[in-house]
Amino acid sequence: MDINVALLKEICEIAGAPGFEKRVRDLVIDLVTPLVDEVKVDNIGNVIAIKKGIKNPDGKRVMIAAHMDEIGFIVTHIDDNGFLRFHTLGGFDPKTLTAQRVIVHGKKDLVGVMGSKPIHVMSAEERTKLPKTTDFFIDLGMPKEEVEKYINVGDPVTRDRELIEMGDCVNCKSIDNRVAVFILIETLKQLKNPAYDVYATFTVQEEVGLRGANVAAHGINPDFGIALDTTIAFDVPGAQAHEKVTELGKGTAIKIMDAMTICDYRMVEFMKQTADKGKISWQPEILVAGGTDTAGVQRMGKQGAIAGAISIPTRHLHQVIEMAHKKDIADSIALLKACLEDIDQYDWKH
Numbered sequence: 001m002d003i004n005v006a007l008l009k010e011i012c013e014i015a016g017a018p019g020f021e022k023r024v025r026d027l028v029i030d031l032v033t034p035l036v037d038e039v040k041v042d043n044i045g046n047v048i049a050i051k052k053g054i055k056n057p058d059g060k061r062v063m064i065a066a067h068m069d070e071i072g073f074i075v076t077h078i079d080d081n082g083f084l085r086f087h088t089l090g091g092f093d094p095k096t097l098t099a100q101r102v103i104v105h106g107k108k109d110l111v112g113v114m115g116s117k118p119i120h121v122m123s124a125e126e127r128t129k130l131p132k133t134t135d136f137f138i139d140l141g142m143p144k145e146e147v148e149k150y151i152n153v154g155d156p157v158t159r160d161r162e163l164i165e166m167g168d169c170v171n172c173k174s175i176d177n178r179v180a181v182f183i184l185i186e187t188l189k190q191l192k193n194p195a196y197d198v199y200a201t202f203t204v205q206e207e208v209g210l211r212g213a214n215v216a217a218h219g220i221n222p223d224f225g226i227a228l229d230t231t232i233a234f235d236v237p238g239a240q241a242h243e244k245v246t247e248l249g250k251g252t253a254i255k256i257m258d259a260m261t262i263c264d265y266r267m268v269e270f271m272k273q274t275a276d277k278g279k280i281s282w283q284p285e286i287l288v289a290g291g292t293d294t295a296g297v298q299r300m301g302k303q304g305a306i307a308g309a310i311s312i313p314t315r316h317l318h319q320v321i322e323m324a325h326k327k328d329i330a331d332s333i334a335l336l337k338a339c340l341e342d343i344d345q346y347d348w349k350h
């Protein structure tokens with residue numbers, strides 16, 4: 001179950017709001033360049049790292065997609081007292097923003113706090129209502145003149161939370177989807193003999209609608225596609241058995257469908273057989289709300305791709321304290337590696 005926690009920490013903690021992925025992209029390029037035959041960056045900003053197949057007479061391409069961006073915010077207004085207003089980039093549950101620290105990425109990084117109305121001055125009616133994202137503002141603790149030296153409308157904002165280990169789990173902001181970035185990089189390190197050409201793609205702007213993956217799949221035109229992303233683990237107090245989606249520590253998850261994709265039944269079966277053969281523990285995943293890069297990978301190539309996804313069970317998804325289990329992370333690396341080595345062995349005609 002040993003994973004390189006120091007590397008995962010570095011990848012999770014770096015900033016990369018949708019459309020502002022430069023820092024995480026530069027880190028990814030540094031990490032993958034020694035591992036592959038070629039690294040390209042397309043115009044929208046996806047990193048495409050290509051590792052040639054050892055036996056690939058038909059020139060088949062396998063695209064693996066892991067999005068680099070994280071849910072974040074963008075500054076929309078600086079008021080007369082130096083408080084910031086913002087818009088969300090990606091889906092937030094507003095109640096989880098209360099009293100969080102964030103980092104505003106202007107001419108320099110400034111720590112801010114998500115402020116809202118204290119309960120002491122709320123009316124009885126206000127106390128019963130769920131907050132909205134528009135109820136919040138960012139407080140930098142500085143007057144307007146000072147704020148404007150560093151911050152402009154349009155600057156991105158990300159959550160501020162470091163990675164820690166808790167039992168056999170890791171806890172940080174941006175486990176979605178840096179854990180998948182980590183899994184893809186660790187797989188490339190271990191992958192000696194891929195059957196077909198592997199296009200390891202680190203996509204941008206997934207959290208605002210799979211925008212990078214759509215462009216990348218159009219350019220790569222893959223025959224096979226596997227997306228890597230987090231999924232819900234609702235294995236917590238109060239959850240009914242049928243609501244859990246996945247559970248932490250029970251293995252990697254093989255996606256059957258999400259709200260935007262019905263995975264190819266052959267890819268699902270291939271993944272299950274490959275996991276069983278390699279004694280890799282796995283659980284099925286059906287996510288009825290929310291989509292992933294799987295959709296772009298499946299549908300944006302000229303003839304579509306035989307596509308599926310490996311998902312990482314994650315508690316507290318889209319909050320500041322996302323949590324995954326080291327065993328599930330290790331199982332995901334093992335399954336992806338085995339799939340890339342054995343993909344030419346499966347009978348895809350049935």
Ligand SMILES: [Zn+2]
Nearest residue numbers: 176177229230
């Ligand atoms: Zn994600």
